[in-house]
Amino acid sequence: MAETLRIALAQINPHVGDIRGNAERIRRARAEAARLGADLLVTPEFSIGGYPPEDLVLKPSFNADAAAAIEALAAETADGGPGVVLGGPWVAEGKRHNGLFVLDGGKIIARRAKHELPNYGVFDEKRVFEPGPAPGPVAFRGFRLGLMICEDWWFPTVSETLAESGAEVLISINGSPFEVGKAQLRIDLAVPRVVETGLGFVFLGQVCGQDELVFEGASFVLNPDRSLAVQMPLFEEAITLTEWTRRDGRLVCTPQKLAPIPSAEEQVYRAMMLGLRDYVNKNRFPGVVLGLSGGIDSAISAAVAADALGPDRVRAVMMPSPYTSRESLEDAAACAELLGIRYETIGIGPAMEAFGAMLAPAFGNRAPDITEENIQSRARGLTLMALSNKFGDMVLTTGNKSEMSVGYATLYGDMCGGYSVLKDIYKTLVFRLCRWRNAHVPAGSLGPAGPVMPERVITKPPSAELKPDQTDQDTLPPYEVLDAILEGLVEGERGVEALVAEGHDRATVLRVWRMLDRAEYKRRQAPPGVKIGPRAFGRDRRYPITNGYTNLIA
Structure with missing residues (x-):
């Protein structure tokens, strides 16, 4: 024997x-x-x-x-x-x-x-x-x-x-x-x-x-x-x-x-690389195209794409509006140069003017509001989809889990695309991943060996730049507060009272809970993205859109 x-x-x-x-x-x-x-x-x-x-x-x-x-x-x-x-x-x-x-x-x-x-x-x-x-x-x-x-x-x-x-x-x-x-x-x-x-x-x-x-x-x-x-x-x-x-x-x-x-940050980063690489290659896309805004989310998304697919398969587009800052223009160009990816600028000013003129008779004398902000985002989504249709590259969306949780995203605008590497990544983790990637090169990377974004991209206050002097914190709690509450509500399925007992402000928890609940219809229309944690939207967490349950105690 x-x-x-x-x-x-x-x-x-x-x-x-x-x-x-x-x-x-x-x-x-x-x-x-x-x-x-x-x-x-x-x-x-x-x-x-x-x-x-x-x-x-x-x-x-x-x-x-x-x-x-x-x-x-x-x-x-x-x-x-x-x-x-x-x-x-x-x-x-x-x-x-x-x-x-x-x-x-x-x-x-x-x-x-x-x-x-x-x-x-x-x-x-x-x-x-x-x-x-x-x-x-x-x-x-x-x-x-x-x-x-x-x-x-x-x-x-x-x-x-x-x-x-x-x-x-x-x-x-x-x-x-x-x-x-x-x-x-x-x-x-x-x-x-x-x-x-x-x-x-x-x-x-x-x-x-x-x-x-x-x-x-x-x-x-x-x-x-x-x-x-x-x-x-x-x-x-x-x-x-x-x-x-x-x-x-x-x-x-x-x-x-x-x-x-590997460390937790390396595991997450390499999971994003593998998820994107196989999605693009197995679905036979020639590459990806994404909006590169000069902000941290688009910067890390572009870095993952370059590492996963190679810089030659990544096309980045800066789409400035009248509210885009000089720093954003500089930072987007610097990111593209560090990554070695194709970069171009297509301004959305003419689209904004055209939509303004087209809708003026219907809008009448109503003052500008979030409608005009969303038109900007949708003009960018339309631009990226046009490039995708013309050249075959898949649109890579750049929104993170914090934003998608509370609906801080525009349907058919920045949510427009085929795949998202940040779908299950809270904003606080985005910051950690950017610092990790600037200091390390992941195994299997096809991207550059050095830093992939300027330090200013990581340190400046996040902003959608859809109106003058806008920052995310005009609308949202500080991300360290928001993410802690969201992890309790989403991953932990804890109620408002339980989170208040843990030391969170009641009014803030209630506000976040309401935003999370209202945004379900948006999340149902979001593209697929890499699952990282135990409670990803779509595959794990499946709540009804039409939902009248309001017991907040548990």
Whole structure:
């Protein structure tokens, strides 16, 4: 009986719906695993179809094509090379499952269905899948593998069933989305599975952006003594060979050098890069175009775009109005020069005059107000969309979570666009990210090595510059106050009284709560953007627009 098993862990980047392309990714990973001398290749959850597939699995043709691709890959294992563990749809007896397949010797030697279906936050798997029974181990070349699919290991039932039925190691394939700090959280949550079963544990994740979700990889191995034997990198595709030796009836992994876990700021920044890069590339946009105002939000958005796509694929447009300051003009130009991106100026003064003349008969003698401010923002949105239509670049919006929370944004104006890297980033974090990027170059960056914005962009008071001497704080509380209240209302679901008890001013909390509640209709029309925290608008937090509930106590 063999005493050593070599398992290659493939942290790959699948493309949802691209079954043929995903099969080729798995083939390339298998070839690399063979070169490394692996007995088995493990790929992520739903790797043949891309995760999450959402309603694609309701299409019989999608499931049939995936099944055919899996059969073809299985036939290729007749060459005596590594076996393969992969994920994909499994339709059996009229039921759809989130499936796991083991390929070896030219055929599918085992199938397993996901037992624990997540139905919270960004997940709604119970809507499209049926759960399978708690699985037993899979016999593979003289070893008994305890194979699981993502949520199966978050609870003890599946791992205990596998251990009790003779598994020698626990291996979980995953589509686990990124949140700040989640890489360490997964390790902490895996420790009880090791303690309960006495078995080593493998977490294998994917590395990709999929609409709002980002998957950072961060695959790891815990040995039966709970020690961390393998830590794969975050936000990077990688294939790592692990060597397992049978000791006292269990498999123990030879420890390797551990990849470092980046700081919180670096994790967020690289998540934004990966989310934008995959959204633009997988949707086949040639690049992005954005308004570069000289302010901090557009500056960091442009920096992320240059780092993710390369400066040659980023087009920045300064769209001054009569209220645009000289400092903003200088700062926008300086940002573009530091980033090495294309930069041009298109003034919106003529558009403002045209709309003023066009609407004068309808407006009559009414005094100028927020209507005229919004016309400026919409003129800019129209300009960017015209450039997008003409040249094909996707419009990158630049609004942050603080603004979107309270509706400090203009529908069909600065909200106009295809994607947002700041959608889940509060303003106070925007400041931290700007300082971090000016001092560091993220791994995988295609942008410049030095600072990406002048210091003045970070230090000057934020302003929409839609009227003379305007600042954000004319309308909003100071951002450190606003963000603390918003985190309590949004992430914490705390009520007004609870926040007042924590020391916040009652009138300010009530004002922020009302703005948050009123702005739901705007957020429903916002573009998708990278999910960073536990309660992102759209995927996580889904409130009714028409909503008469006003109990503020809890």
